[in-house]
Amino acid sequence: MLLEVKNLTKMYRNDMSLSLFRPSARREKAVDGVTFHIRKGELVGLVGESGCGKSTLSRLLVKLEPPTGGDILFEGQRIHPLRGAALKDFRKSCQLIFQDTASSLNPSLKIRTLLSEPLDNYYSLTRAEKNRKISVLMDKVGLRTELLNRYPRSLSGGEKQRISICRSLLLEPKLLICDEIVSSLDVTSQASLLRLLKQLNRESGLALLFISHDLEAVRKLCDRILVMDKGKIVEEVKNAEEPVYRHPCTARLFSSLLVNHPKERMTPSPASDIIGMEPD
Ligand SMILES: Nc1ncnc2c1ncn2[C@@H]1O[C@H](COP(=O)(O)OP(=O)(O)OP(=O)(O)O)[C@@H](O)[C@H]1O
Numbered sequence: 596m597l598l599e600v601k602n603l604t605k606m607y608r609n610d611m612s613l614s615l616f617r618p619s620a621r622r623e624k625a626v627d628g629v630t631f632h633i634r635k636g637e638l639v640g641l642v643g644e645s646g647c648g649k650s651t652l653s654r655l656l657v658k659l660e661p662p663t664g665g666d667i668l669f670e671g672q673r674i675h676p677l678r679g680a681a682l683k684d685f686r687k688s689c690q691l692i693f694q695d696t697a698s699s700l701n702p703s704l705k706i707r708t709l710l711s712e713p714l715d716n717y718y719s720l721t722r723a724e725k726n727r728k729i730s731v732l733m734d735k736v737g738l739r740t741e742l743l744n745r746y747p748r749s750l751s752g753g754e755k756q757r758i759s760i761c762r763s764l765l766l767e768p769k770l771l772i773c774d775e776i777v778s779s780l781d782v783t784s785q786a787s788l789l790r791l792l793k794q795l796n797r798e799s800g801l802a803l804l805f806i807s808h809d810l811e812a813v814r815k816l817c818d819r820i821l822v823m824d825k826g827k828i829v830e831e832v833k834n835a836e837e838p839v840y841r842h843p844c845t846a847r848l849f850s851s852l853l854v855n856h857p858k859e860r861m862t863p864s865p866a867s868d869i870i871g872m873e874p875d
Pocket of ligand 1: 607608609624625643644645646647648649650651652
């Protein structure tokens with residue numbers, strides 16, 4: 596098993612009153628007893644309405660924040676006690692890319708430096724080896740190597756997102772957690788990014804936790820979809836099966852995709868057309 600999440604909980608203390616004289620705080624469970632697993636090379640989707648706890652969960656999974664309770668195991672090892680070299684190894688194997696990653700690219704560094712940094716942190720490569728690795732991957736993600744001498748400000752949103760993905764993939768992670776990485780992109784860029792993720796999964800067994808509001812993209816890309824509501828995983832939808840939605844939240848989320856009731860045929864969006872994935 597690649598990732599095992601057991602009864603994971605995260606509570607935040609949120610101030611309810613602005614009054615200095617009557618301060619009050621509410622402890623809110625952003626993640627509430629979540630249990631699930633991801634096998635090696637599996638494509639798992641995570642969907643849920645805004646504020647249900649998806650981003651909090653992704654931050655817990657990569658150890659950016661400590662959980663209030665529960666456990667996360669990566670390749671059988673609890674991640675909570677990891678320190679030093681073991682933590683560095685875990686961070687290499689389990690990467691998180693989020694929507695704003697692109698805007699967090701250091702504006703004063705050229706793309707060449709931004710892409711060399713992760714390699715310098717983890718490997719001892721010659722300049723030629725580094726350049727080769729970078730240009731092979733840039734080609735794979737559909738970026739021209741001329742961009743290497745440019746600064747992030749001169750790149751489009753889609754190009755910056757691809758640079759962020761490139762930075763993660765250079766480390767050859769086993770699990771990539773993508774939190775809303777396609778929502779700011781146009782339909783064509785979205786489609787080619789999804790195609791790339793599918794290709795990486797086929798070629799190198801990269802496992803994905805793909806978090807998105809775009810249910811149709813999730814359904815086309817993933818083997819299983821976890822549905823989250825108010826901090827809990829309330830349902831798991833297996834893509835290969837006829838969808839049977841037991842939880843009202845799942846039905847609400849998926850209802851916009853369903854036409855021609857009762858056969859529940861999916862209507863492909865332009866993005867899924869371009870991905871070249873047939874509707875079920
Ligand atoms: N650092 C924090 N401090 C206090 N409350 C927080 C914090 N981070 C998240 N929350 C709360 O936890 C809940 C879940 O938020 P989260 O961002 O994980 O949801 P989400 O499903 O990712 O939403 P969206 O789809 O809109 O991005 C929300 O009620 C949010 O206000």
